[in-house]
Amino acid sequence: MNKAFYLRKEDRNPQWRVMDAQGQSLGRLAVQVANALRGKDQAMYTPHTDSGDYVVVINASAIVLTGNKWDQKEYISHSGYLGNRKVLTAKQVFEKDPTAIIIKAVKLMLPKNTLNKQILKKLKVYAGAEHKHLAQVGSSTGLVA
Incomplete structure (x- = not known):
């Protein structure tokens, strides 16, 4: 009878990858990054x-959103207090921090469990090259499109 394979800590050998966001769609890039982070x-x-x-994601400031998503896509946050709902468009979030859009997109594609923070620590995003x-x-030379 075959035994199931379970990855042990000593068998793990994480590599470093560089992904270029130049001209790429946000969702398509986020899927590739999330799959690489999870393995x-x-x-x-x-x-x-x-x-x-x-x-490592470079050129985050050159990410592409299709259609009118720069003005229509909303990022909503709430502190829990009455009347403290904050709504920012993608353009406002991007002007404040170009890396935040990619981090938020990848974070929502990761599992919502205890591994989320641990996996997200392995993501490094930079606005330039x-x-x-x-x-x-x-x-x-290890650039992945």
């Missing part, structure tokens, strides 16, 4: 463990 594109994927890679993870990534 769903690897043969040793185990849903209840953190088996994914580190992901420069990043400080060259030692881990090596050269920029």
Whole structure:
């Protein structure tokens, strides 16, 4: 009888990936990043463990939203107090911090459990082409579209 495979901590070998957001659609990029963070594109994927890679997203300021989403897409936050509902459009969030849109999109694609924070720590997003993870990534030849 075959035994089920469970990924152990010592079997885990996370790699570093660089993904370029230049001219890419927000949703399509977020799906690729979320799958890489979870490890769903690897043969040793185990849903209840953190088996994914580190992901560095560059050129976040050049992300593309189709249609009128810059003005129509809303990000809603609430503190819990009466009347403290805040609604910001994608354009307002982007002007404040270009990386926040990508982080929020990826965060909502990750599982809503205890692994969420742990997996999200492996995501590094930068507005420009420069990043400080060259030692881990090596050269920029590992770009994934």
